[in-house]
Amino acid sequence: MMSARRWVWVLFPFVLLTHFDFWRVADPTLLGGWLPPELGWRVFYIAVVWCWILALCRWAWPGEDRP
């Protein structure tokens, strides 16, 4: 099983790539008739960020919490 530290390093380039996503082209349609792809992409991005933050916290505070 991957350690929290490894998750942080593996996910970090992915997170940056998701932010600097200049390869994507504007797509003014609606996924499922209601979701703009741009919005879906960014919400997915925040979900990835959240996972990254969870891994970062686990790495920064392993085991017992510091007082």
Next chain:
Amino acid sequence: MSAGGIVTTLGVYLGALLLIGWLANRGASRTPDEYFLAGRKLGLIVLFMALFGTNATAFVFIGVPGLAYHDGIGVFSANAPIVALCTPLSFVLIGVPARRMAIRLGACTPAELYSRRFASPLLGVLLFLAFTIYTVPYMVSAVVGASLTLESMSGGAIPPWAGGLAVVGVAVVYTSLGGMRATAWTNVFQGVLFLGFLLLAFLLISSDLGGLGQAMRSVLEKDGSLLALEREGSFAFRPWLSWSLVISLTVIAFPHMFVRLMSARDESSIKGVCRLYPIGLLALWLPPVLIGVWGASEFPGLVGKESDQIFLSMIDAHLPSALGVLGMIAVLAAVMSSLDAMILTLSSMLVRDVLDPLRGRPEADVAWARWFCVAISVVVYTLALWRPASIFDIAKVAFSGYVTLTPLLFLGVNWRRMTRQGAIASVVIGNLVLVAGLAGWIPTAGFLPVFWALLAALLAALAVSAVTEPGSIPA
């Protein structure tokens, strides 16, 4: 709702804040640690709401929907995800070591922390000046925004002078009475109010528009570009990179945010805040952006700053009038939850970073801080009435100004080799480059001036520290 009803609702809200402030003050000791930092005992929920409430301003209700009206969903794309990433990261990389060092050095303010870390009163004064220059205009803009919103939503029943007086007056009473504990507790109440209203408005407006799908289809039919991100203008690479730096680094450099992290009970609370922050930001950014985008389809043709009224127009059009009043309270809650923190932080810096070094000893700090709270509020209220144009020019670049301080904030608590000369050079050179960039004296090659200012501040810190002798870090 009638003018009398609006004034009554406003009175109940402000009365509740005073009550919470009074309750927070009961039984609390009068030590500087207790007054400025709530005894360093803010637990997870209060710490999160204090940080989140302070972070969110009326910009969420006025500026964000107004920007989304013109630029569409790209406003969400350019801000929410990168803030969700970098704000918790900066809490871990800067907030946590800064809190540890502040406890060790007995520091109550960010300027005091770095001044003691480098044994340099000059650095403390420089940081105090920088924080004050960028924070006061920010406070004035907040009060002006709140008073204009009150005037607009009350149909002129509450003139700007009265609205501003109510906002500043109540904030200063509970802040000066109860210090950090009062501002933190009121922030919980205010955060629940404005976040709850945002989500409620989002649900009710989308439902009134025929559901999420129908609302999006209406926008698509009228102007599909609002639902996509065109990589041009402010979304092209260089402005995108520059803005990403500004919006992601500025939060930790707000002195009123920094000092709240110093008030955490333990690192477990900060860890919990980091985990909650991305979710909170999603809830904070998504509704106002979508309401602004939907407003563009429903109220087309607004030009420039006219779109700042779009959130209020959508509330008027889709929510019952009683809830419209709640919207007014929500805007006030967002303003006051930041304003109180800024008043307290500036007053604590005046006492700890200016007055105490001048007197050579700390004495009656809390009493002085209370008077300074009042004095700062009087200055802010006067400037809000006067509205000098230069104040708003500074407020526009305040975020960039804060960002120039982040190399010092980070390196100062993480790099033992950093010297006081490097710290001072970082602050001075970073801000000089920012001013030169904003004035057009140096080429910026398509980046925002803050990009070069940040780079200059970082290089100055590294280069000057490398060629000067580090002092010992005080025990």
